[in-house]
Amino acid sequence: MSSLAKALSVAIIFGAAGQAAAADNATIATRALGVIRNNPVPTRLSANDAFVTRDVIVGRDGTEHVRFDRTYKGLPVIGGDLVVHSKAGVLKRTSLTQASAINVSTTPTITSAAAIATAGRAWAMAYDVSPTSRLVVFAPAAKTPKLAHDVVYVGRAKDGTPIRMHYYVDAVTGAILDKTNAIKTGTLPGTGYPTGNTPPPPNVIPSIGPGFSLFAGNVTLNTQFNNTRRIYELIDPTRGNTSITDMGNGYRTGGTLMVDADNRWGNNALSDRVSAGVDAMYGFQKTWDFYKNKFNRNGIRNNGQGANGAVHYFLNYTNAFWNDDCFCMSFGDGNGTTVRPLVSIDIVGHEVSHGVTAATANLTYASESGGLNEATSDIFGAMIEYYANNAKQPPNYVIGEQIFTTPAWNKFIRTMFKPNLDGLSPDCYPSATTPSNGISLGNFKAMDVHYSSGVANHFFYLLAEGVVVPADYAAGTPANLGPSNLVCNGNTGLTGIGRDAAMQIWYHALTVYMTSNSDYAAARAATAQAAIDLYGAGSTQHNAVIDTWAAVSMP
Known part of the structure; x- marks a missing residue:
């Protein structure tokens, strides 16, 4: 047996969803490993890779979508996750962002203590517990994989929000490669x-x-x-x-x-x-x-296990988090x-949906992938509100309006149909030459993920509802919005496909095609492919996805 074949070990992790289902999934995962072995280039396979199955989905046409986390010589690979899409053992496509196969030494030059000290200078505040460090391979999108220390500092922001900051410190040069907060x-x-x-x-x-x-x-x-x-x-x-x-x-x-x-x-x-x-x-x-x-889906992790939630967190704390x-x-x-x-139900649904994202695409909470992470929670938070259909909580595309003691049209956390009503979130995706609401492309990629989520929220609203101004925000109201205010390309004739079809497309794209470093271009491709999978190429739904991304300036 070759060293490459030996590397293709797999751990199947499933909960109490049934032994028969677990056995079937194990068989599908093993088959997907064979697909990886036979297709090393599109899967970025190295002789020292191993894989842990995170999820298995079988499509309507029998296509098997198996999501893996990757390790290299036993080290976790940050950004190495991939989804293998195959049918009858034949590869159809892959979803991943790792740029190349890994070939790095796993012996660090920089010690763990030095990496903790380097991250500590960037942290520059008190911490609640002693920082920790582990070796990983850092392989985000379009970057050469590197050996790194994953240093975790735990503390609190001024408003009491916990911070669990992961600093990725180059184990050879000592430079901080990236950072991401585990708190959503x-x-x-x-x-x-x-x-x-x-x-x-x-x-x-x-x-x-x-x-x-x-x-x-x-x-x-x-x-x-x-x-x-x-x-x-x-x-x-x-x-x-x-x-x-x-x-x-x-x-x-x-x-x-x-x-x-x-x-x-x-x-x-x-x-x-x-x-x-x-x-x-x-x-x-x-x-x-x-x-x-x-x-x-059987719970957050799709394994039948519930979550723990806590109320009355901290003093005068004006937030919620996952x-x-x-x-x-x-x-x-x-x-x-x-x-x-x-x-309120849309906020609860929002936070739980962060867990669903973590269990599937695991979108990195920074830059464009972070914006997609936040938008996913807004999308499903709103859809859960519609699902509950509680007269005490009238469903809409306004997030968090119930928590304000004095209700008003401009009291909300976010508005999906017109994100820039908050004065910060862009309505449209900025191009290299054309800003959106005064925000350049570079600033968009660097902005807070709660605001860069606006473009995806806007997309989903238009996909589901079309160019329909909510009555409380229409002409003659304080917001005074007209159809032209809802689109970025003037296409006021855009027709929605309905909430159910829109949510099915977004969920399929999230769970089957998006990976940890997916950006807006990847989301556009993922939703288009999801529409093809669910409704067929050239279908009304597929064409609507293409037209709707154009309506928020994603070509």
Whole structure:
């Protein structure tokens, strides 16, 4: 057996979704490894590569889409992820951004301590725990792979948001190659490590109880009765044991599980701390059902496991966030005056969707891939709001409007139909010669990902709805928008294909074709191919994708 063939080992990681499905996926993954072996150039294969399966999707036509994480001589490869698209063992295409096969020494010149010191000078603030370092191969898009130290500093921003900054320090020169934050704002800090002996599992009974929320009205919650402790717990055993904890307005622990004696939760007001927990659990349950019923996805990781979410994070914290490193999330209470707790359903859906992105394309949270990461959460956050169709939370393409104590047309986190209503997000993709809303292409690539997300949000709105101005923002309202304000190329006749088709295309593009360093050009190609896969080449949906990218200035 050649060294190249020996390198093609694979680890299959699946949860409790069923042994038969796991066995089928293992067979498909093994077949995909054979495809890699037979196609070393398009897969950027080296003799020292190995692969871990992250996801397996089988298309309607039998095409097998297998997503892999790559290692090189046992080291993680940052940016080395790829998706193999094949049918009957024959390669159709690959999705990846790694520029070339890896050929680097794994012996560092710069020590771990020196790399930590270098990153520390860039960090330049207090940290909560001692920084750590591990060796990796750094292989982002269009760059030569390099050996690097992945140095992690953990701390907090001035507003209390956790920071888990990964610095990639060249292990030969000592230069900082890149940095990325594992916290996606909008994540619950780590829940710590257990001590002592693990207690036996409790005797629990699934239950259903009423919830009295802040935003969603009176809802029905799946909970459980802990027969060992003789108390009800805000844990949903029907959705992977999703749970809600109360952080007690702190930040260093995982919080305390919400419990109740009579299985009645909250009181529709801030006077009961559980009310915010009701909104969070309601949002989690609707989000789980949305992904299950729309895409047959079984939880965030598609493995049947639920997430932990925490409310009442920190003091006067006006944000919510997802943490890739612990796969968990948390929500602040707002500032106590103008902003209420950040647990409206579109915000909950937004944060959970960061987890879905992390489990699939794992879009790097910087530059254009970071903008696509944020847009994906906005897109599905809005679609989850439409799915819930709660009269107390009228669905729309405005993100986070419910959290403001004084509702108004200009009180929101983002608007998908006209991103620049916030004065910062560009409506259109800038070209090398033509800025968008005064933003050059270089500045666009470097801007905060919450604003560069605007172009993808705009694309999705137009794809789903066409050039239709929402009534609350139409001519004669304070926003005073007309059809020409919604497009960048004057095509006011653009017709939408509907929310369901648009979300299917975006989800398919995310889970099948996008990879960690996908940029807007890659997203355009991924959505076009997704439309072909789902609806056929030259279909109304395929043509609409092409026309809609043009309408936001992506040629």
